[in-house]
Amino acid sequence: MVTTLFYRSIWLLPIAYMLVAAQQQDRTEYVDVFHGTEGGGNMFPGVVAAPFAMVKLGPDVSSGQAEAYSGYLSQGTITGFSMMHESGTGGAPKYGVVSQLPVAGEIENPLNDLSASRASPDEGSVGYYKSSLMNGVTAELAGTEHTGAFLYTFSEGPSSVLVDVSHVLPSYRGMGWNQGYAGGNMTIFDDGHYEGSGTYNNGWNKAPNWTIHFCGQFDTAPTSGRTFIGSETTLESYGEVSSVSGSKRLGAVFTFEATEVMSRVGVSFISSDRACEYIDRESPADKSFTSLIDDAVSRWNTEVFGKVTTAETGVDNLRHLYSSLYGMHLLPSNRTGENPLWTSSEPYYDDFYTLWDTHRCATPLQHILQPRTYEEQIRSLIDTWRNEGWMPDGRSSNYNGRTQGGSHADTVLADAYVKGVRGGINWEDGFDAMLADAENEPPNTDDPSARDSSVQQGRGALPDWNERGFITLKYTRSVSRAVEYAGNDFGLFQVANGLGRTQEANKYLARSRNWRNHWDENATSLGFSGFLVPRNNDASGSFVEQDPLSCGACYWVEPYYQGLPWQYTLNPVHDAATLIEWSGGKETFLRRLDTFFKPGRYPERPKANNTIFDPTNQPSLGAPYLYSFAGRQDLTVKQTRQIANAYYSPGRAGIPGNSDAGAMQSYILWMMIGLYPVVGQTTFLIVSPWFESITIDLGGGKALEVTASGGGDRKTRDFYVQSLKVNGGEWKQVWVTWDDVFRDGGRLDFELGPEPTVWWDESLEVPSPASHGEPRWFRRPTVEKMEDGLSA
CATH class of the missing domain: 1.20.1610.10 (alpha-1,2-mannosidases domains)
Structure with missing residues (x-):
């Protein structure tokens, strides 16, 4: 049953040309990013801009005592949009860190429950995600391998964006696998960009403290940026200060008069400087939101979907x-x-x-x-x-x-x-x-x-x-x-x-x-x-x-x-x-x-x-x-x-x-x-x-x-x-x-x-x-043949 090299060369030559053409077709229209998000699949439907990308940008949803392993649940309120998630996992949630949440109007206490219900079901496609919230805000997401892009549309100003360093995906299982926030820091610089880091622990793999660094900027200058620190819902500091740090909840609130706000965030396990470099390299201010989506579509077509082609025409298949x-x-x-x-x-x-x-x-x-x-x-x-x-x-x-x-x-x-x-x-x-x-x-x-x-x-x-x-x-x-x-x-x-x-x-x-x-x-x-x-x-x-x-x-x-x-x-x-x-x-x-x-x-x-x-x-x-x-x-x-x-x-x-x-x-x-x-x-x-x-x-x-x-x-x-x-x-x-x-x-x-x-x-x-090959050194048991075996 050996096939000759001559035979293979006959049909491999035209295949090489077909494969190049196949990679140029757009097959993302057949991808449902919500596939497996219900019924226990625990899939992540948010933005993953390239295969195996580090950043997985998407919503964090709370719904009673339900475990949102990937951050997503079809029912419940959105507590934030965060940069880090896993997909299809169980045991206990992991990540949900470097989070921000758009809020209509100004925020009096950022430690209060500001979560928002959806006005309509979330939408998504390869490289793109959208949530329309009951507070009148629309959040659209795109990204790259190390950055996330948040495009917020508000019905009117003023409006706010809450950046919560202490945010994680919670767990309700009671097995000691819930994630912990162990501390962080955040600094707002004179040019309006911010940097910081958060330290977290636990989750399904029982990890000790680990740290993620971040860097964020807005395409539209905020009218104000205020850091905060507090315990649970008790606000201890909320003012026009440049820097906060500690083990208590902390973050910042940025206020805007504009009705459209673009936020770009980079993350790194090495330093906030590197996180900023990722923005400059992968998502600079002159790179449009649409082009980020286009880049993701192109990469997925080239690196994944173009590698598997079929003559099948049935849409479901x-x-x-x-x-x-x-x-x-x-x-x-x-x-x-x-x-x-x-x-x-x-x-x-x-x-x-x-x-x-x-x-x-x-x-x-x-x-x-x-x-x-x-x-x-x-x-x-x-x-x-x-x-x-x-x-x-x-x-x-x-x-x-x-x-x-x-x-x-x-x-x-x-x-x-x-x-x-x-x-x-x-x-x-x-x-x-x-x-x-x-x-x-x-x-x-x-x-x-x-x-x-x-x-x-x-x-x-x-x-x-x-x-x-x-x-x-x-x-x-x-x-x-x-x-x-x-x-x-x-x-x-x-x-x-x-x-x-x-x-x-x-x-x-x-x-x-x-x-x-x-x-x-x-x-x-x-x-x-x-x-x-x-x-x-x-x-x-x-x-x-x-x-x-x-x-x-x-x-x-x-x-x-x-x-x-x-x-x-x-x-x-x-x-x-x-x-x-x-x-x-x-x-x-x-x-x-x-x-x-x-x-x-x-x-x-x-x-x-x-x-x-x-x-x-x-x-x-x-x-x-x-x-x-x-x-x-x-x-x-x-x-x-x-x-x-x-x-x-x-x-x-x-x-x-x-x-x-x-x-x-x-x-x-x-x-x-x-x-x-x-x-x-x-x-x-x-x-x-x-x-x-x-x-x-x-x-x-x-x-x-x-x-x-x-x-x-x-x-x-x-x-x-x-x-x-x-x-x-x-x-x-x-x-x-x-x-x-x-x-x-x-x-x-x-x-x-x-x-x-x-x-x-x-x-x-x-x-x-x-x-086969080596002697069976363990004795073979005697197995009596069943007289009346059961059949399907």
Whole structure:
């Protein structure tokens, strides 16, 4: 199945011309910036002027006790428009800093509640946001990578703009994750511009104090600028002074007679001088508001949307495609040149939320769409290890935390390595960074959520993992950690093997099989036996009696984090052949998968038709692809199409759960393309594409072209693969590799139809590298074949 270079050169030549033309088209009309802002997606709809931009400018909304994770809620009052946000996150809000609020008339006490209701729903598009307020003020927003532009229209003068240094996004969860304001300073200069900084802490990653500097100016000179300081709503100082500082609430009020006011603000983690430089460089006074929007549209078209083109004409499908592409390019934040902690020539990225979520689908897709940025992110992860001792699993405001399961930077690095990413990456350092995660126990953070070990970074349960080969109830999230640690160790095996470090490769291959030590053949549920269960902290590490349909609160202190035993048992994909064998063989395993997706099996999940499958959280998301490992690619297609149709849409509630920084959008994008990445390996499972054609620009004149012919309704009916050609040759595997279609470009030509067909060679099995090569040193349990398995 090797395609000749001659054949590729024939079709790659015209593609190079097509890709250039594609980048010149405007596809932002298909982007709904409110996609996923409702229904628990927690997406940020404000201004992000470029992919991964540091500034995310938008509204901060208060509505009772609702958590505004990204600042936005569809209902409630606007408390300010701030420069810093995250998108698609949970746990607790983060940022909402460097805020200002337009107010009709003059302000007597800036510490009073001046929030305003909307007169109409907010509007937004790529690079632009608008709020019309009940106080008669219209606020329009634009920006650049490091600056924000606020255009205020007042019905009459005088009017005011409140700059509140002490403003943050609040949290009502009561778990000690609410953000704190620790102090700040602000100075108004004679020419009317102002500078200052604010220091804040906490949020979802439990960060200690961190500082952001700002610089602001107005295109229209204010009639007055007054600083203030006070406690809660008690005003202590409010006058014509040039400077204020302290740990109490502080800021300034600027008053205008003009009915249109343009405000420009820059932010920096280094200094207010640099923040001012960003205004001069990116948003000078002679740069119009409209041109800022135009620049953002141009960058998004060139850097993102122009890289994925399709012949599709259905507006809903186009909106879904490009809104999802937009949503997965908001985090992490590119803060190269903005690292306040150490001096380095390496790139610097922050706001990883969290690699535990994004490593499965999002980072592999970033590799394809944004190879330069992807390499920079990996270099940043390694540089964080050089200077702090561990790579992050989650990181924000220049601080590692949280770590929910394993150390998934290891898996991200392994995925890049096996796919040939080299560039400026020092892979010896990269492997040493992975070794630090795999061998060094991080200091206990004594977090009230889980006091047993660190929730900041690394692998807190390493003593059990290294000494016993499993994780006991001495540690929280024991089974989740065991599954994740096994996958992380497989990543170390991959890189060690590639670097020729044979002894370490053998060690980590063996450790990647430790998930087997949690397999209890006597655990039963719904007619099936064999599940991953906790183990007691006794001499033998005896199995805990566990209902596979229960995980308690499924949170920090439980053995299973955000997933049932049923779900975690299906996660060791690097060792899938062993999982299938121990489950009773392919036939029984297929029935187990059918039961996993069958409605009515788990009444606690009514929004998912009472299925064990949970569309809202990552531990379930790889399950439909396991059908391919068991020899039924057609059932992978069936289940993924049902998931897409049931739980995803281009609407505001179009994401079934928390986006997790674009993890959910990338999951559906892979379905649209017709492939699925097996992370840490070069394998991509073949699914079924949504569109008649889709072309992905891989850079350097290379592309992946995917076509689908036959069948009429590829979304709901005619989606089964009938045959497949890869690079012009007949294909009989249910997977392709990186080298087949991505390294030099490639082509997938699908023939689709309404009925399942065995188009593949049933003797060819999907790679399961941890299942082969080395002896299985842990005894294989006896699994009785079920006589009456349940089927969908």
